[in-house]
Amino acid sequence: MRELYQAADRVEAQILKDHLQVEGIETVIVGDQLSGAVGELPADIYPTLWVLDDDDLARAKQLTEQYFSRPPVSGQRWRCRVCGESIDAGFEICWNCGSPGPNDNE
Ligand SMILES: [Zn+2]
Incomplete structure (x- = not known):
């Protein structure tokens, strides 16, 4: 050991x-x-x-x-409310359309 x-x-x-x-x-x-x-x-x-x-x-x-x-991961993947893209945790905005994610109130 x-x-x-x-x-x-x-x-x-x-x-x-x-x-x-x-x-x-x-x-x-x-x-x-x-x-x-x-x-x-x-x-x-x-x-x-x-x-x-x-x-x-x-x-x-x-x-x-x-x-x-690795970059710190603060949560789970989330889905963009605007375009439906699946976004990796750690991104605060949608990489497809630029909309804010579910954590934008922090
Ligand atoms: Zn989007």
Whole structure:
């Protein structure tokens, strides 16, 4: 088992774990449930993702870098109310007709 990535929080660790699982790489999150359980470790330890199979480490690192170099995605795909085009999450306006998306009140 090899250390792959130290996440900022439990949610980020879980997202990455799920992402790698889809790619066939088994990982385990260490350090997210320590409060009250293991007295000698600091309570503010960050959850760390470990690759179970050492042979997957290089590929897992590559996938992790690719994953975090993507633009942030804040929601799900949405459909333009004007022209009906399906738009990727992260776009605030329709790339087809320029109409604002459902998040334009933010
Ligand atoms: Zn449109």
